Amino acid sequence: MEAEVLSRLDAVLTAKGFWGNFETDWVCLDTELMPWSEKAQILLSDQYAPVGRAGRESLAAVEALKEACKRENRPAQTDRITSGQNVDPSALLWRYEAKQEAVERYICAYREYCWKVDGVDDLKIAPFHLLACEGKVFSDETHV
DSSP states (O other), rough: HHHHHHHHHHHHHHTTTTHHHHTTTEEEEEEEEOOHHHHHHHHIIIIIHHHHOOOOOOOOHHHHHHHHHHTOOOOOOOOOOOSTTTHHHHHHHHHHHHHHHHHHHHHHHTTTTTTOOOOOGGOOOEEEEEEEEEEEEOTTOOOO
């Protein structure tokens, strides 16, 4: 699989005229092999997923706040939360719904880097930076 991935990378670089443009027959790239789920399943299951799950579970009270607002016929609002015992549930609801949305965006963000891999055609190389090629180092260049 490694040889096939490198062969495909070579074909793309050849088709784009890279070898001639840079007058080189080798290149050092900073890349990432995608999907994360193919090479970093433990990272996903032990780090990213638990954070998302904990975020979701910690915000389970949002449903109770929604019910409290319904009972009091109050829409979610951005008013300042009063300190002490007179906390406005609608202001709390607004704050915690925003946190809930952030957790869902986090979960969606890392899931975009996960998909089923049946073969080399399902892999992608995500290049970040051209590091070096024959006679040249690009450490002073931007990623663009």
